[in-house]
Amino acid sequence: MKKGLIFALISLLILELKSQTLIKQPYQPSPKALEFVQNLIQKMTLEEKIGQMTLFTSDWDVTGPTIRANYQADIQAGKVGSIFNAHTAEYTRKLQKIAVEQTRLKIPLLFGYDVIHGHKTIFPSPLAESCTWDMALIEKNAHYSAKEAAASGLHWIFNPMVDVARDPRWGRVSEGSGEDTYLGSLIAQAKVKGYQGSNLQDPFTILACVKHFAAYGAAQAGRDYHTVDMSERVLRETYLPPYKAAIDAGCFSVMTSFNEYDGVPASGNAFLLQKILRQEWNFKGLVVTDYTSMNEMVAHGIVADEKAAGELALNAGVDLDMQGAVYYNYLKKSLAEGKITERQINEAVKNVLLAKYELGLFTDPYRYSDAAREKATIFAPEIMNHARIAAQKSIVLLKNEPFRGRKILPLAKNIQKVALIGPLANNQEDMLGNWRAAGDISKAVTILQGIKEALGSNAEVKYAKGCDFKGNDTQGFEEAIALAKNAEVVILAMGENQAQSGEAASRSDLGLPGVQQQLVEAIYKLGKPTVILLSNGRPLTISWLAENAPAILETWHLGTMAGKAIADVLFGDYNPSGKLTMTFPRSVGQIPIFYNPKNTGRPFNAQDKYTSKYLDISNEPLFPFGFGLSYTDFSYQNMKLNKNQLKANDEIGVSIEVKNIGNLAGEEIVQLYVQDLVGSVTRPIKELKGFQKILLQAGETKTVSFKLKTQDLAFYTQDMSFKPEAGKFKVMIGTHSNSTQDLILELVD
Ligand code: NOJ
Numbered sequence: 195m196k197k198g199l200i201f202a203l204i205s206l207l208i209l210e211l212k213s214q215t216l217i218k219q220p221y222q223p224s225p226k227a228l229e230f231v232q233n234l235i236q237k238m239t240l241e242e243k244i245g246q247m248t249l250f251t252s253d254w255d256v257t258g259p260t261i262r263a264n265y266q267a268d269i270q271a272g273k274v275g276s277i278f279n280a281h282t283a284e285y286t287r288k289l290q291k292i293a294v295e296q297t298r299l300k301i302p303l304l305f306g307y308d309v310i311h312g313h314k315t316i317f318p319s320p321l322a323e324s325c326t327w328d329m330a331l332i333e334k335n336a337h338y339s340a341k342e343a344a345a346s347g348l349h350w351i352f353n354p355m356v357d358v359a360r361d362p363r364w365g366r367v368s369e370g371s372g373e374d375t376y377l378g379s380l381i382a383q384a385k386v387k388g389y390q391g392s393n394l395q396d397p398f399t400i401l402a403c404v405k406h407f408a409a410y411g412a413a414q415a416g417r418d419y420h421t422v423d424m425s426e427r428v429l430r431e432t433y434l435p436p437y438k439a440a441i442d443a444g445c446f447s448v449m450t451s452f453n454e455y456d457g458v459p460a461s462g463n464a465f466l467l468q469k470i471l472r473q474e475w476n477f478k479g480l481v482v483t484d485y486t487s488m489n490e491m492v493a494h495g496i497v498a499d500e501k502a503a504g505e506l507a508l509n510a511g512v513d514l515d516m517q518g519a520v521y522y523n524y525l526k527k528s529l530a531e532g533k534i535t536e537r538q539i540n541e542a543v544k545n546v547l548l549a550k551y552e553l554g555l556f557t558d559p560y561r562y563s564d565a566a567r568e569k570a571t572i573f574a575p576e577i578m579n580h581a582r583i584a585a586q587k588s589i590v591l592l593k594n595e596p597f598r599g600r601k602i603l604p605l606a607k608n609i610q611k612v613a614l615i616g617p618l619a620n621n622q623e624d625m626l627g628n629w630r631a632a633g634d635i636s637k638a639v640t641i642l643q644g645i646k647e648a649l650g651s652n653a654e655v656k657y658a659k660g661c662d663f664k665g666n667d668t669q670g671f672e673e674a675i676a677l678a679k680n681a682e683v684v685i686l687a688m689g690e691n692q693a694q695s696g697e698a699a700s701r702s703d704l705g706l707p708g709v710q711q712q713l714v715e716a717i718y719k720l721g722k723p724t725v726i727l728l729s730n731g732r733p734l735t736i737s738w739l740a741e742n743a744p745a746i747l748e749t750w751h752l753g754t755m756a757g758k759a760i761a762d763v764l765f766g767d768y769n770p771s772g773k774l775t776m777t778f779p780r781s782v783g784q785i786p787i788f789y790n791p792k793n794t795g796r797p798f799n800a801q802d803k804y805t806s807k808y809l810d811i812s813n814e815p816l817f818p819f820g821f822g823l824s825y826t827d828f829s830y831q832n833m834k835l836n837k838n839q840l841k842a843n844d845e846i847g848v849s850i851e852v853k854n855i856g857n858l859a860g861e862e863i864v865q866l867y868v869q870d871l872v873g874s875v876t877r878p879i880k881e882l883k884g885f886q887k888i889l890l891q892a893g894e895t896k897t898v899s900f901k902l903k904t905q906d907l908a909f910y911t912q913d914m915s916f917k918p919e920a921g922k923f924k925v926m927i928g929t930h931s932n933s934t935q936d937l938i939l940e941l942v943d
Contacts, residue, residue, distance in 0.1 A: 220441045221479045223548050230556070231547040235540050237299060240526060245273045246543045247521045249306065249482060249514050252280035252289070255631065257308060258485040258517065272297040273522060275546060276514065278306040278352075281313075281632055286347025287563035294559045302559035304550055306403070309351040310369060310629035311335070313342035314572045315581050315637070315754050319627040319731060320355065322588040322750030324371035325772035325822070327863045327887055329384040335584050336388025338577045340400040345571035346632070347563040349553050350401040352449060354385035356436035357406055360788040362776060363416025365699030368628060368731030368751070370411060372775030373788045373819060375432050376882045379439035386443040394446070394552045397561045401549055404440035406451030406484055408466050409433040413453060416785065418700045422453040427875070427910050429455065438475055446549060447480040450512065452487050459494045461487040462506035472511060480545040482514040483507065489518040500524060505533045513542035573637065578755065585752040585759030590772040591823040592746040597723045602745040604766025604825055605683060605725070607648070612655045613681035614642055615674045615717065616688045616710070618729045620657050627731060627751025628696025637754050641687050641727065644757025648765050656681070661709045663691045668709055671716055678717050684724040685764070686714055692751060695731025704735040704782055711738065718742055727760060733778040733817075740816050748774075766825060771861035771887070773822035773930065777815045784811065789819035789931040790878040820865050820882075820930035826856030826892065830864075833927055833935045840904050840941045849899040850927045850935070854890035863887045864898045867926040867934060873919055874912035880926060880934075900927075907941060 223231075235243070250265045251257070256279060268274040269292045280289055286305050293303045311317045317335045326332065336354075343351055358378055359367040371381040382404065391399035409429055413420040424433070437448070448471060451460040460466055461483045471477045491503040501524035507515070508525070515521040528534050554561055571577075594603045618624055622638040646655050660674035661667065678684045688710045693699060705711055715738070718724060726739055726746045739746055747770070749760055762768040779787045798813050799805040807813050829852070836847035852864055866884035870877040884900045902925065907918035920943045928934030 219444050220475065220477060221444050221446055223478060227548055227551050228544075230551055231544050234299070234301070234547060235543055238543070240529070240536075240539070242272050242299060243539050243543045244521055244525050246275035246301065246546045247514055247525070247539070248274045248519070249276040249278060249516045250274045250519075251517055252277050254281070254285075255279045266292060269293055269303065270296050272299070275301060276304040276306060278516070280305055281307055281343075281346045281348055283345070283347045283563045283565040283568040287560055290559050290563060301547070302550055302555040304350055304546070304555070305348050305562070306350040306352060307343065307348050308353070308629055308631045309339050309343045309348065310353050310355065310631065311627070312339045312581070312753060313346060313348070313632055314634050315342060315577045316626045316630050316633035317581055317584050317753045318588040319368045319751045319753070320370055321368045321372060321731065321776065322752060323584060324377065324381055324775040325590050325750070326584070326587040327377070327773060327885055328587060329380055331584055331587060332381055333384040333388040334580055336385040337391070338580055340389045340391070341398050342572050342577065344398050344400045344562055345564070345568040347568075348400060349555070349562055350403065350447070350549065351389060352403045352405060353389070354382050354402065354440060355405050356382040356440055357409070357411030358433050358436060359411035359776070360786045361413070361416035362704060362733040362779065363700050363702060363782065363785060364411065364413055365418060365628075365695045365701065365731065366411070366697055367776060368695040371436075373777060374775060374882050375435050377775060378436040382436040382440040383443040386440050386445045390444060390446065395554050397554070401446040401553065402440070403447040403449050403482065404437050404445045405449035406460070407437055407448050407471070408451060408460060409455055410451035410453050416700050418698050419452045422455055427914070431910050434470070441475055441477055445479070446552065447482060448477065450481065450483050450487060452484055452490065454494060459487070459491045459496055461512055462491050462496060462503065462510045464510040467511035480514060480549055481512050483512055483516045483518065485516050486518045488512065488515050488520045501528060504528060508534050508538050508542065513545040581753055582755035582758050582762075585755045586762050586768040588750060588752060588772050589759065589763050589770050590748040590774055591770040591825075592748050592817055593740060593743065594823055594825070595744040597744045602723050602725060603747075603764065605764050607765050609649070609682050610653055611681045612645065612649070612653060613677040613684045614645060614655055614657045614687065615660045615678065615684065615713070616686050616727075617659055617661060617663050617691070618689055618727070619659065619685075619687035624691045624729065625751065625756035626692060626753055628692045628699065630692065633754070639755055639757035641757045641760050644759070644761035645685070645764065647758070648761035648767075660713045663694065663710075664708050666709055668712065671713055674713065675716060675720070678720050678722055681722065684717060684720075684722045685727060686717060686724060687727045687729065688714065689728045689730035689734070690732075702782065704733070704779070706734065706736070714739065714743070725764065733776050735779055735781050735816070737780050737816055769825045769858055769860045770822070771824060771863070773820050773863045774817055775819065777819045778817035780814075780816045781811055783808070784813075784815070787815055790880050792876050793879050814932075818930055818932040820863070821932070822863070822930070824856075824860040824862065826854055826858040826860035828860075828862045828890070828929060829853045829855050830928060830935060833937055835925065835937050835939055838939055840939060842904055845901050845903045846939060847899055847901055848925055848927065848937075849897050851895055851897050852888065852890065853895040854892055857892050859889065859891045861887055861889050862929065865928060865930065865934075866900045866902075867931065868902070868907065869924040869926070870907060870909065870919070871922045871924060873909065873921070875910070877909065880931065882931075904941060
């Protein structure tokens with residue numbers, strides 16, 4: 195009895211201790227942290243404070259126009275408090291030494307970096323990893339990214355990027371989680387959890403930065419950095435939830451976006467940064483600009499000069515100026531002129547210092563800069579193994595038709611002669627995709643290597659590049675065709691190189707770049723069993739392939755273990771399970787195309803010209819959101835609701851039986867959608883509300899059950915209050931967004 199009591203008390207104490215270090219949801223500084231930081235601020239000169247509001251790039255890996263040459267002298271002078279693009283335990287230690295040994299107050303530096311999908315070991319690109327629909331896996335990707343980055347001296351990473359994106363012309367769709375708000379919000383949370391862990395004092399975790407706030411993914415015409423213009427309803431309903439989800443998961447920082455919203459650039463937008471972020475969402479962390487976006491407010495035409503840009507930004511609530519040197523150059527003058535207040539400066543400095551405090555840098559500024567730990571952590575086998583699993587699960591099987599009576603995939607392991615053709619076939623660099631940052635190209639496994647390893651020495655795997663990603667040169671075709679003629683199976687590795695998607699990589703033509711399409715068609719004429727491997731950062735318009743090629747695997751940019759994962763799927767060691775998180779259009783003319791538009795007053799009707807459609811192309815996508823095949827097949831039957839009516843604060847059970855009707859075990863992502871049939875404002879034709887990824891053995895059936903809460907039916911009603919409205923709802927379950935069964939439920943007052 196006594197023992198039990200003591201045990202209970204100890205457990206309570208442990209829980210209490212733990213809860214002090216656990217990240218609150220959203221982030222809330224502790225009184226102790228605030229006291230420490232406020233005391234320090236009182237000792238600081240104005241120049242030192244402005245220094246803490248300044249973030250400069252180092253001379254490594256510069257990711258934009260460089261403005262400063264001698265940033266080390268700035269560190270020494272206390273004029274810069276945070277550095278990005280500097281990493282490795284050794285280099286960060288060297289810079290940290292300047293800050294803590296040569297400045298008056300010895301305030302440690304904060305090191306930030308673009309760790310977008312892995313640090314040295316690269317995981318699949320974010321769009322690819324989102325196709326796993328696997329939150330535990332995505333969290334683990336983030337956890338390992340943080341582990342490597344933290345071991346390299348980094349404290350803070352500029353991720354997750356949660357911009358909902360519905361225009362594949364925009365190259366940065368590769369950095370996000372696709373077109374859906376609900377899925378994007380879950381992924382945002384998983385990543386924050388993975389990066390920050392449950393205790394920021396743990397030196398294997400790292401501060402996350404959700405970006406780009408807000409609505410950067412809606413750049414007009416898919417052109418990067420372009421204007422964003424949308425109603426507040428669309429902003430709140432479609433674009434904001436993933437940022438909020440990240441903040442609710444405790445994300446410590448927010449990066450502003452390059453675009454304007456409602457006529458005001460995000461870095462000076464008080465509606466976004468004050469009203470929504472600070473007031474409505476109660477955000478207590480750090481706000482940083484994107485690279486020189488403060489200065490760019492002059493070009494936007496919202497201020498006449500950089501000094502005014504700094505004033506607009508600080509008044510809007512920006513704490514830290516990334517690379518623009520606007521606060522650095524003008525804030526003192528602005529204060530003297532009374533355009534801003536010292537209280538505002540103190541508030542911004544507080545948020546920067548809190549970051550350093552939460553990481554434990556005031557206790558030990560070098561705790562992340564440990565060369566022995568760096569060596570032991572980077573490329574650790576558990577991280578590399580996980581990168582392979584993540585890559586396997588990101589692959590989406592788009593097509594697998596019978597060829598001479600048998601589905602081409604998976605390929606038999608006893609094939610003797612393989613022709614591997616294409617610019618991505620024997621290519622390390624492009625396997626990593628864009629924003630690989632410090633990713634080690636030399637560690638990337640090529641597709642050629644992966645296939646050779648899988649087949650062993652009995653098979654002859656011949657490679658020809660065939661063509662490049664750019665230009666009209668077809669000289670390599672002849673060699674490629676000759677190889678293909680002699681092979682049992684032809685594998686074409688086609689798509690985009692790493693620079694053809696990502697930042698500043700918008701495209702107006704989404705076909706295979708260069709002469710790759712010509713090469714595919716020339717090879718196809720040989721009538722050989724041909725598999726298309728696509729590596730790309732965005733949905734492509736591949737109607738010809740979809741119609742003519744018997745087998746297509748969307749492999750995206752899969753990272754360090756790409757070649758191994760691709761071989762695993764090609765030869766059936768892993769049965770593909772990924773599903774698209776962005777719609778593939780038939781042509782650029784259909785863009786923006788996504789799974790859940792509104793119905794319009796004249797929904798599509800083939801017999802009636804005066805309905806919403808094109809004269810020259812179908813409304814249907816090439817591959818819809820949620821689509822992805824398996825080497826086995828699944829059937830769906832017996833959809834049921836456990837009741838037909840819902841009340842306020844109620845929930846309803848929805849279930850369906852899913853059967854594996856093929857001969858192989860396989861995973862299926864079962865998707866739940868809802869349509870509010872009549873609302874005080876019009877509602878989308880469907881919205882994802884849940885999903886489950888299940889493993890079914892051949893012949894096995896599972897009942898998949900979902901719970902829908904009344905609150906899951908809420909939306910921004912006509913008066914902009916977020917609530918559900920009484921009426922009928924169509925509930926849909928299926929294998930993808932265009933293949934569902936449905937039942938009707940009613941929400942009653
Ligand atoms: C600009 C990009 O928009 C942003 O995503 C990135 O984090 C910064 N540059 C820093 O490199």
